[in-house]
């Protein structure tokens with residue numbers, strides 16, 4: 001469960017987050033949708049405990065992202081905006097390293113790593129150094145690394161960027177499996193169709209503010225249209241007009 005309450009964050013003159021509040025429930029997929037620069041990554045970075053908000057609060061499974069960052073990290077799997085793989089390590093070493101950070105050892109670590117490599121279809125690249133990986137290869141190894149400790153809550157920052165259609169399908173399937181197993185999944189995107197294809201709940205963010213949130217049906221009703229893309233455009237335009 002993720003709870004975000006009244007988050008504010010500025011970078012110099014830029015108010016990246018301006019009173020952002022939403023929740024993302026267990027066993028559901030929540031999409032954080034917004035144009036470039038809307039504040040999605042800033043929100044996810046605060047939740048991932050790599051950045052502090054100026055004010056407001058964020059909790060993951062009841063743990064505060066500022067004061068209980070270790071507990072947050074233990075229950076969280078994060079796919080960051082850039083994969084952040086160690087390029088001198090092989091794919092397997094990258095995955096195992098994160099497993100070790102989460103306390104996995106010996107056969108438990110090996111089995112978890114093997115299962116991830118098989119599930120993601122990356123056995124051919126897992127023994128190669130990450131330097132030179134394609135975008136899709138990087139993403140799959142980064143995803144294996146994020147999920148190796150079977151986290152209860154998963155955050156994915158624009159996970160389908162640069163992926164081919166097969167890789168996108170595989171990713172969607174995995175996200176649905178995480179939901180089926182009771183995980184809370186929060187992912188960001190600037191593509192309405194992608195969010196519509198997967199999400200139970202949608203949070204639309206524009207200029208650092210939440211401008212609409214709810215199930216797809218609730219968002220359509222609130223914005224008076226039958227088309228989710230049109231709803232997104234209307235919500236974002238309203239935020240621009242108000243600015």
Ligand SMILES: Nc1ncnc2c1ncn2[C@@H]1O[C@H](COP(=O)(O)OP(=O)(O)OP(=O)(O)O)[C@@H](O)[C@H]1O
Nearest residue numbers: 011014016034035036037038039040041042043190
């Ligand atoms: N470290 C930083 N220093 C200065 N400005 C920043 C920093 N991080 C984010 N910003 C600014 O804050 C605003 C929100 O950025 P953020 O990365 O959260 O947007 P986003 O919705 O993830 O966009 P995108 O879809 O392009 O990745 C932008 O105006 C961005 O330029």
